[in-house]
Amino acid sequence: MVFSAQIKIPATYYRGGTSKGVFFNLTDLPEAAQVPGVVRDNILLRVLGSPDPYGKQIDGLGNASSSTSKAVILSRSTQAGHDVDYLFGQVSIDKPFVDWSGNCGNLTAAVGAFAIKAGLIDAAKIPQNGHCTVTIWQANIQKTIVAHIPITNGEVQETGDFELDGVTFPAAEVQLEFLDPADDGEDGGSMFPTGNIVDELDVPGVGKFQATMINAGIPTIFVNAEAVGYTGTELQDDINSDAKALAMFETIRAYGAVRMGLINDISEAATRQHTPKVAFIAPAKTYTSSSGKEVKAGDIDLVVRALSMGKLHHAMMGTAAVAIGTAAAIPGTLVNLAAGGGEREAVRFGHPSGTLRVGAQASQENGQWVVKKAIMSRSARIIMDGWVYVPGGVLTA
The missing domain is CATH 3.10.310.10 (Diaminopimelate Epimerase; Chain A, domain 1)
Known part of the structure; x- marks a missing residue:
């Protein structure tokens, strides 16, 4: 041969x-x-x-x-x-x-x-x-x-x-500026594809809970950590070693994707693994990061954990950080409420490896929320x- x-x-x-x-x-x-x-x-x-x-x-x-x-x-x-x-x-x-x-x-x-x-x-x-x-x-x-x-x-x-x-x-x-990061018509039609900043999701095997579903940076489904049985301070092994937890988050992702108009049926989620993301959030809490460094509640606005390709991310995806910053800037979203509510142009959140700051400015135009720019630094x-x-x-x- x-x-x-x-x-x-x-x-x-x-x-x-x-x-x-x-x-x-x-x-x-x-x-x-x-x-x-x-x-x-x-x-x-x-x-x-x-x-x-x-x-x-x-x-x-x-x-x-x-x-x-x-x-x-x-x-x-x-x-x-x-x-x-x-x-x-x-x-x-x-x-x-x-x-x-x-x-x-x-x-x-x-x-x-x-x-x-x-x-x-x-x-x-x-x-x-x-x-x-x-x-x-x-x-x-x-x-x-x-x-x-x-x-x-x-x-x-x-x-x-x-x-x-x-x-x-x-x-x-390296400073990055994500211009007009929200969706403007493709895959859902707007920053909030359901037309709501908070929706109720009913997911078989999980139950009914609130979610903010946003197209900004990357389509993302935000849920309160407490609503799905977590604190928001979990590290990778806490989630990735638990097959039931991973299956639950994938089910949430699939049903959320349908509600966001990204797929027509939950069976299609398997062929769209990269998007949407699922993240669970909670108000600021003190915790120990994966490196052993203490992250103090007073140094952050909220805690966020996000899954990528079926696993809890070791830090935070950059595109999900844009979604976090954008959602935090819009009063009433779950992210905004976890960060303390009100108007804000920047947020610092805790993730498994430490903290990250991202800025975004939101405003309403013709009754719709718009964000012109999200900014963050990487290397x-x-x-x-x-x-x-x-x-x-x-x-x-």
Whole structure:
């Protein structure tokens, strides 16, 4: 039997925020993978080491968590007023599936830096020292993100003293602006697809409880921790080692997705794993983070725990942070009430690894809530640069 040789593809392995992913320049991919389809998905699955029934991704660059099983494809922007088009793929660990339904806010922190490195940004835009403003078109969700990339001696500066809970070492700060982060018509029709800032969900096996379902940053279902039997201070093992808990949250996610208009039937949730997210919240409480550091109630506005790809996230997804900041800015949402209620333009929340601050300004226009911008800071760093090798058979659809 003749086996195909391996092919090599230029790639860069980045940490962005509290995630890691493999970045590609679109034109570096094999021709058949430069368009959406089976070949592209097969390549990304093989690069990350999926599907892996052992759940370890030993034969790829994935690290067996939703935070580290990600791929990014960048190209010069086709959109007026933008520098780069950013496409994100969430690669399933144990299934032959790449979810293109949403963005990764954490890896967004690395998009501008990679775009500069890959020559996708005009040299005239890059200062000798200061910040390079990169305007990003997020192709998955059709939104604009502005990244401010620190530059020293004409090159991206990655080292620094900015500390991000969930990341061991400090690095240079990257400020991100998510412009008009709420949904404006796709997949539900508005920031609040049901038309309500709080709804009652009736989920078989769980019961009736309140939920705030919002399309901002990423479609997210917020529920009160107490309503589903938790305190909001749980760490990963408390949830991820409990099969019943994971099944409950997945059921909530499926029924919430139907109410949000993202799917027509709960059976479709299995093929839309990346969105929506489920998060449970509670008023500020003192707890010990996963690193052993004490997070004091007086230093935060509320606590939030969120699930990604069926598991409790070790910190917080960047896009979910946008949803948290947006919901917190709108009086009456469950997030706003947990944070103390009233009007606010920023919120600091506690997550399993520590704390994060995100800002958002909300206002009403023609009776509808709108948010023009959400802002937060992350960091990014190249871990490895070169080629990734995959068996040539992946080019056969």
